Amino acid sequence: MNTHDTSHIRNFSIVAHIDHGKSTISDRILELTRTVDERDMESQLLDTMDIERERGITIKSNAVRVMYDADDGQTYQFNLIDTPGHVDFTYEVSRSLAACEGAVLVVDSTQGVEAQTVSNASLAMNANLDIVPAINKIDLPSAHPDEVKEEIEEDLAIPADDAVCVSGKTGEGIHDLLESIVFLISPPAGNYDAPLKALILDSYFDEYRGVVATVRVFDGHISKGDDLLMMQGGERFLVDGVGVKRPAEVLMDELGVGEVGFVVTGLKDPESVRVGDTLTYAENPTDEPLPGYREAKPMVYTGLFPVDNKEYENLRDALEKLHVNDPSLTWSPETSVALGFGFRVGFLGLLHMEVVKERLEREFNLDLIATSPSVDYHVFKTNGEMVGVRSPQDLPDVTCIDHIEEPYLKAKIICPPEYTGAVMQLAIEHRGVTTDMIHLTQKSVELHFDMPLAELILDFFDQLKSRTKGYASLDYEFSEYRTSELVKLDILLSGDEVDALSFIVHKDKAYTLARGLCDKLKEIIPRQQFEVPIQGAIGNKIIARSTVKAMRKDVLAKCYGGDISRKRKLLEKQKEGKKRMKAIGSVDVPQEAFMAILKVDE
């Protein structure tokens, strides 16, 4: 195949609302194009992380090359990028779209257009991509593809004549989808002989080969031995090899213009390759770098502390390693009287937080305690200074505070009309204000809210799902900082303040939350050999209290006589429990206590 000619190349992302079937459709494409042998086929092939497979969610985008023999007798090179659907990872989606000419927009035919369908469609439209709508799960009896077509036209302003009905499960319609990709998505433009212009989409660190970068070549071509320069980072290196994923890595002679693949940089410093940077020839560089990416800003911060303080350095190393292919992760050292040395880590959202914590524990074998999530508050002091506060412990003394601003979101919820009242009520309870209500179709309403981010991270999503029987979907973006009356709520165990349990809350909610939290902690903290009073306080004022009664904990007391295996199980369970306990003063506090705020029923 002539690498100067790009007419046979199609670069596209698969985007959708969470669970609408992107990964399943990608699997069928790999199967139908015989990229993967049937006997090697396992589901969610592109979700390479254990967590992705177990949870059935995509976290990282993944680029693979498949060759498609089309009905016109030609063979096409498809570079397919599977993307995450959850709102936390919208940033990852826009990174992938920047490398493509087209997007396959998957919509579940039993659910219709949902919040991230709208946001992904508008990301794709803003990036000027050709969009192929795929209406999925048509094998299900509850599928209503015709109505979904209408929604695509009306809500998204995408012509639905182009929509292809498919089933990722049975494979029906996948052939038609591949044909539509050939006809509807433009081939890449670009000049093979021009100076190199390649966008770094992603990178990971390999012990033996150094940093391996996934790139999209816009102009020029890359081969082994080329002398390349990273335009922003300034790093220069000789290419150690190039190749593509199918989905196993295959080395190639060259990555030509318009293609997507990987470059082995040989660079040993994980920080030397920046996602969003432009690669060019060191001796004959291009004039201007590509626009790159908007930096992903962390929204949620939490303290991560090793249960065993000796693991502190290991935790730092692990964060550095994860950062290479998760550039949105940020951290700074944090010290807690209760938990010792740790880090305040910034995440894109709560799912991102859970995923990173789980990866740190599994892939790096760390035992961690996470404290309740916080947002980044702007605290204006009486002396005119502004400080960013991401941890309740860092809040200056009240006498020095003039006012505090907190981040607000523009939230968008799509739900069936009968749940409008429930959704509005929930928003009011979370200090939200309805700003707009649009009737999309007879079956769906789009509600717009202004709402503090801090409220969203306190179980808003779970509440939304339960109050709308799972029918509502949520999307949001940061809007601005606004002044709020916020106070720091402290928790005292046996009369001692536990810094890691403090949090910042709106004044009007402080009493209810303090009471709820004291009650919750009473359930969570196991009985000790002495009574443990739990108190909630604002400054010196105690506003709530509860007590954990004294009891000698003898887990075997319940086992009369000889059931050895049951005894062993109980002891093991207790040991497991101990691992996650932190002795605070003389009280053993389990991990759940530090996240109890997320579980308080208001």
Ligand SMILES: Nc1nc2c(ncn2[C@@H]2O[C@H](COP(=O)(O)OP(=O)(O)OP(=O)(O)O)[C@@H](O)[C@H]2O)c(=O)[nH]1
């Ligand atoms: N019946 C039926 N089920 C499907 C079909 N496509 C996907 N599913 C199921 O829908 C669920 C979600 O599919 P995924 O492919 O993981 O969805 P996704 O969009 O990749 O999800 P994220 O990566 O988490 O955003 C899985 O349980 C699939 O088995 C289909 O055509 N028919």
